[in-house]
Amino acid sequence: MSTIVVIAESSPFTGRLRQLTQQKVVGLRPTFTEHVLNSMLSTLREIDLVVISEEVDEEQVYELADIVLHHAPHVPIVLVRDHADALTQEWRAAGIREVLDSAGTDIDVERLLSRFIGGSVGGDAAVPASVPRPAVPEPPSSKSATSQLAAERLGIDRSGSKQPASGQPRVMVVLSPKGGVGKTTIATNLAVALGQKAPMQTVVVDYDAQFGDVASMLNVSAAHTIEEAFTERGVHPNLVLKGLLVTFEDNLLVMSGSDSPAAMEKVDSPQATQLIRQLSEEYPYVVVDTGSGLTDESLAALEVATDIIFVTTMDVSAVKALRRSIDLLDRLNLLPRHRYLLVNMADTGTGLTAEDIGAAMRMEVDAVIPRSTDVVLSVNVGKPLAAGRGSSPFLDAIDLLVSKVAGSAPRSKGGLFRRGSS
Ligand SMILES: Nc1ncnc2c1ncn2[C@@H]1O[C@H](COP(=O)(O)OP(=O)(O)OP(=O)(O)O)[C@@H](O)[C@H]1O
Numbered sequence: 001m002s003t004i005v006v007i008a009e010s011s012p013f014t015g016r017l018r019q020l021t022q023q024k025v026v027g028l029r030p031t032f033t034e035h036v037l038n039s040m041l042s043t044l045r046e047i048d049l050v051v052i053s054e055e056v057d058e059e060q061v062y063e064l065a066d067i068v069l070h071h072a073p074h075v076p077i078v079l080v081r082d083h084a085d086a087l088t089q090e091w092r093a094a095g096i097r098e099v100l101d102s103a104g105t106d107i108d109v110e111r112l113l114s115r116f117i118g119g120s121v122g123g124d125a126a127v128p129a130s131v132p133r134p135a136v137p138e139p140p141s142s143k144s145a146t147s148q149l150a151a152e153r154l155g156i157d158r159s160g161s162k163q164p165a166s167g168q169p170r171v172m173v174v175l176s177p178k179g180g181v182g183k184t185t186i187a188t189n190l191a192v193a194l195g196q197k198a199p200m201q202t203v204v205v206d207y208d209a210q211f212g213d214v215a216s217m218l219n220v221s222a223a224h225t226i227e228e229a230f231t232e233r234g235v236h237p238n239l240v241l242k243g244l245l246v247t248f249e250d251n252l253l254v255m256s257g258s259d260s261p262a263a264m265e266k267v268d269s270p271q272a273t274q275l276i277r278q279l280s281e282e283y284p285y286v287v288v289d290t291g292s293g294l295t296d297e298s299l300a301a302l303e304v305a306t307d308i309i310f311v312t313t314m315d316v317s318a319v320k321a322l323r324r325s326i327d328l329l330d331r332l333n334l335l336p337r338h339r340y341l342l343v344n345m346a347d348t349g350t351g352l353t354a355e356d357i358g359a360a361m362r363m364e365v366d367a368v369i370p371r372s373t374d375v376v377l378s379v380n381v382g383k384p385l386a387a388g389r390g391s392s393p394f395l396d397a398i399d400l401l402v403s404k405v406a407g408s409a410p411r412s413k414g415g416l417f418r419r420g421s422s
């Protein structure tokens with residue numbers, strides 16, 4: 001799969017490209033500061049084509065082309081213009097490879113795509129034909145093209161699957177740019193608590209490709225690990241996926257990470273997205289633990305996530321890194337609608353308060369979890385706190401998340417929830 005970056009404010013062209021190709025289309029706003037665009041270009045390592053839309057003014061076209069050329073000189077730039085004729089000398093000198101009329105037909109656009117990204121514009125059939133329709137929506141189909149275009153004209157973004165309708169499964173991604181802040185501790189406990197509430201309807205996925213330790217925190221030994229979920233170009237059917245899961249306390253399913261840090265190297269982003277999508281067809285609650293940073297797996301999971309749980313500690317560098325990550329995810333249109341912020345390992349006297357952190361993130365802090373030896377002990381002995389009784393600020397935070405997620409989530413396929421933990 002190729003990545004096409006479209007620089008547009010609200011141009012219908014972005015929506016149109018999404019209709020015409022199954023390649024990944026990432027929209028960036030032209031008003032970004034040079035710094036943000038720079039960092040996005042260096043983060044999106046595999047850009048195959050940059051399209052500058054018709055609404056970007058002439059002067060800015062040159063500035064943007066300059067930035068793109070500086071970071072990714074090999075990447076072709078295509079300019080969309082109203083009433084475009086041929087490439088002018090100036091455009092050519094600025095590094096623009098082709099100009100496309102905004103009123104060009106779909107065939108014109110498809111031809112252009114196949115010229116620059118090669119092969120079929122319809123993607124590389126990463127998904128086996130037998131895979132049933134996903135529960136988490138795929139990118140918009142041609143059926144919804146008109147409404148998508150209308151929405152884009154109004155500046156409304158309906159492009160993503162990040163707007164869960166009621167009854168939609170919940171895919172919750174636990175994320176932090178910093179390591180060791182408690183992501184896995186929170187992801188596993190959240191999954192355990194959801195598993196108790198909706199037995200066998202929750203799966204926790206270890207998407208920390210290098211040092212995943214979900215299975216170890218749950219003290220389960222897995223006969224199969226995550227890389228077995230993937231075929232050479234796609235993902236195995238759901239029936240096969242089920243066979244790869246291990247059960248924790250008869251109510252939670254676990255997709256374990258591999259012991260080998262290289263195991264996920266052959267898996268590309270569309271495959272990683274597809275795995276989460278398929279799991280969400282089978283399980284109303286999918287909890288995804290991620291590695292530190294904005295990894296390929298995290299971004300892939302966010303493509304279909306309904307909820308994101310940000311975790312930070314109380315230090316300036318973690319807070320700043322998280323702020324930058326949130327900004328970047330926002331620009332990439334990868335922020336799900338439901339967002340939570342947990343401050344973990346909170347200490348007093350750090351010079352930062354939860355209010356400061358909330359203000360820096362421009363979002364409310366949902367819970368502050370103090371540093372506690374109970375948490376460390378539970379991790380060290382592989383007995384998640386949520387699996388026991390007792391109460392603590394840590395469990396209050398987990399219960400809060402459960403109530404937010406399960407409060408508006410679908411009832412389990414199997415029927416009634418057994419335990420009300422909120
Ligand atoms: N509230 C807390 N109080 C004390 N220790 C905690 C707390 N939360 C997590 N820890 C401890 O911090 C350590 C790191 O936690 P965890 O592995 O969950 O972080 P992580 O963000 O997943 O790390 P990585 O980025 O390496 O995957 C663990 O030893 C865990 O026991």
Ligand SMILES: [Mg+2]
Binds near residue numbers: 184208213290291
């Ligand atoms: Mg972890």
